[in-house]
Amino acid sequence: MAHQEPGWVAVGVDGSDSSRYALEWSAQEARLRGLGLRIVTAVEIPDPQDPFTGAVTPVDVEESPLFRDGQSLLEYAEKWIGQLYPELETRTRLVLRRPAEALLETAEEPGTAVVVVGSRGRGSLMSAFAGSVGVELAAHSPVPVVVLPKQHETAPGARERVVLGVDGSPASRNAVGFAFAEAERRGTTLVAVCAWQPVTAFALTMGPLPPEVFDEEPLAAAARETVEEALAEHRERHPGVPVDIRTVRAHPAAALLEAATPADLIVVGSRGRGGFTGLLLGSVSQSVLHGARGPVAVVR
Known part of the structure; x- marks a missing residue:
């Protein structure tokens, strides 16, 4: 052999x-x-x-x-x-x-x-x-x-977790599998973050918008649905991994950096998708790389 x-x-x-x-x-x-x-x-x-x-x-x-x-x-x-x-x-x-x-x-x-x-x-x-x-x-x-990161910061009392950015893109889906496997190896919690932003800020550049787009509730619900769908298959494969889902009204890079401590591993996709679920575009991944106080895994 x-x-x-x-x-x-x-x-x-x-x-x-x-x-x-x-x-x-x-x-x-x-x-x-x-x-x-x-x-x-x-x-x-x-x-x-x-x-x-x-x-x-x-x-x-x-x-x-x-x-x-x-x-x-x-x-x-x-x-x-x-x-x-x-x-x-x-x-x-x-x-x-x-x-x-x-x-x-x-x-x-x-x-x-x-x-x-x-x-x-x-x-x-x-x-x-x-x-x-x-x-x-x-x-x-x-x-x-x-x-x-450039400098190794510590987070006294903080337990190591895996913080995952989710937006439903192909790279994000690959990142989900990597994140679940890492959380299982470490015996720790997976924190799944999906950030969304109101479209009202873009109204002046996009022209007239129907009244319903000013209602943020459907955006938050859609973000939650995106996370649940992205995680479903992997939750079945890794039933022992605790999952904490967070849908956040914020810029995606800011949401991930805010959620993570220096003890955590942040996992992002290398590219994302446009629209309101525009998490993890190349620029967002780079922002996370430059701003993180702990390790960042980028998955294509």
């Missing part, structure tokens, strides 16, 4: 505090999933074909301070995780390309379950995994991407 490669949680590290938080979070996630941990760092070496940098040989690459820093970082990260989780299988990888490309390449490999990255980097590798990397990954990764 052929040997099966184990599944992996992949994490990008650059030596910053943010990436160290991402590393530890990833190890815990791998342990919960029964997977291994793949630790990735990226080193951008000058293009050997670039006449302004001169020829770069393989020996030059290995002698580069950035290359040596990358190797040292991976050795330290692997040793650190080995002390925290000695039972966890870890592998390291140094990739000679842009950080986003390095992690996208890893995300596309068979066996990769999720990719994790810090939102800001200020380490020895010149902020390799900066905020824009998380956004690029979230837009293109075939697997869920988890982005950890």
